[in-house]
Amino acid sequence: MKIAVPKEIKNHEYRVALTPSVVRELVARGHRVAVQASAGEGAGFPDAEYEAAGAHIEQDLDALWDNAELIVKVKEPQPEEVKRLKPSHTLFTYLHLAAEESLTRGLMDSEATCIAYETITDEEGGLPLLAPMSRVAGRMAVQAGAHSLEKAQGGAGILIPGVPGVAPAKVTVIGGGVVGENAARMALGLGADVTVLDKSLERLEVLDHRYQGRLNTVYSTADALETAARESDIVVGAVLVPGAQAPKLITRKMLGDMRPGSVLVDVAIDQGGCFETSRATTHADPTYVVDGVVHYCVANMPGAVARTSTQALTNATLPFVLALADKGWQGALAEDPHFLKGLNVHAGHITHPAVAQAFGLEAVDPKSLMA
Numbered sequence: 001m002k003i004a005v006p007k008e009i010k011n012h013e014y015r016v017a018l019t020p021s022v023v024r025e026l027v028a029r030g031h032r033v034a035v036q037a038s039a040g041e042g043a044g045f046p047d048a049e050y051e052a053a054g055a056h057i058e059q060d061l062d063a064l065w066d067n068a069e070l071i072v073k074v075k076e077p078q079p080e081e082v083k084r085l086k087p088s089h090t091l092f093t094y095l096h097l098a099a100e101e102s103l104t105r106g107l108m109d110s111e112a113t114c115i116a117y118e119t120i121t122d123e124e125g126g127l128p129l130l131a132p133m134s135r136v137a138g139r140m141a142v143q144a145g146a147h148s149l150e151k152a153q154g155g156a157g158i159l160i161p162g163v164p165g166v167a168p169a170k171v172t173v174i175g176g177g178v179v180g181e182n183a184a185r186m187a188l189g190l191g192a193d194v195t196v197l198d199k200s201l202e203r204l205e206v207l208d209h210r211y212q213g214r215l216n217t218v219y220s221t222a223d224a225l226e227t228a229a230r231e232s233d234i235v236v237g238a239v240l241v242p243g244a245q246a247p248k249l250i251t252r253k254m255l256g257d258m259r260p261g262s263v264l265v266d267v268a269i270d271q272g273g274c275f276e277t278s279r280a281t282t283h284a285d286p287t288y289v290v291d292g293v294v295h296y297c298v299a300n301m302p303g304a305v306a307r308t309s310t311q312a313l314t315n316a317t318l319p320f321v322l323a324l325a326d327k328g329w330q331g332a333l334a335e336d337p338h339f340l341k342g343l344n345v346h347a348g349h350i351t352h353p354a355v356a357q358a359f360g361l362e363a364v365d366p367k368s369l370m371a
Ligand SMILES: NC(=O)C1=CN([C@@H]2O[C@H](COP(=O)(O)OP(=O)(O)OC[C@H]3O[C@@H](n4cnc5c(N)ncnc54)[C@H](O)[C@@H]3O)[C@@H](O)[C@H]2O)C=CC1
Pocket: 118, 127, 130, 131, 133, 134, 135, 137, 174, 175, 176, 177, 178, 179, 180, 197, 198, 199, 200, 203, 220, 238, 239, 240, 241, 247, 249, 266, 267, 268, 269, 270, 271, 298, 299, 300, 301, 302
């Protein structure tokens, strides 16, 4: 299989889709891997390490894309990348299509086969290729929130742990999944007063048991959300309905009840965001203020800690990349129903029901493509 690894071009995105160690595994199985020159530099992997692992370093972007059968990336393709896709390509990357209709239409028009990391499932009901980045983003969410609470960032001027004689900040996390638990863990570590809201009682039970009374768990209702908005210094948005647009849980009206200088960190922004006033921001300009409330809505948070994130991501993607390379997309997806859930677009059709539903389109059953 001819595999290409482009350099990521999203704003301040420094991750790379394959490390030299993964390239070595692929080359040992007889695959040809072309890595765009300097693709790994931001994550601390120089071209020389890829060359030593058996990769071809490609300077010519046209050749990189034109000669590839399998393209492995980190972030959703940017408009200039979508233009390069063709029907013979298999694209394997984060897509987050429900949040971006123009990208979805572009991928359909390309007729390429597009497999999303974030909708692949596992036996335990988890999302094994989203989880590693959710761990990173959840942990970062509290760092971002703490920084945003500083006066110079528009925040209320609150130090998360407080000091003796001064109460700590109240941190509420909406959605107690992977992002939520990691955010809660960091907030607890900093000494915050932490509450987690979820609609899943099972998840709340797990967290209650795991944290032994050190955090508050609250079933997520409209009342609970209003209380969270009114009383929190930081609210982290960490909900997910896989493949679908995030529900809007904090409305514009509720901002009026929030304390001036409080902070919303919308990690769910890659699925459209779970606060009505969220819009995607970049690492270059991560926050903005609406009605006195600071919003942090960076859609590629792990890109800022590219070394850690690349290693964590590629640990998880490795077996899937090997399966695609060894068996082709049809072979790999046909024998693994969890991998098949990753197929979002093929030959102009949407194959994931939640993505199709987001745009009022019909989904083609991916099993029908497996003949
Ligand atoms: N901005 C960024 O850089 C990154 C964003 N993410 C995003 O973070 C989001 C969360 O991801 P994970 O934690 O991995 O998902 P997850 O599936 O582990 O957890 C989501 C949780 O949300 C809960 N939930 C769903 N609807 C809810 C509602 N209406 N009210 C309360 N809880 C609700 C679910 O029960 C579940 O426990 C996703 O959109 C993911 O793509 C992940 C990594 C990086």
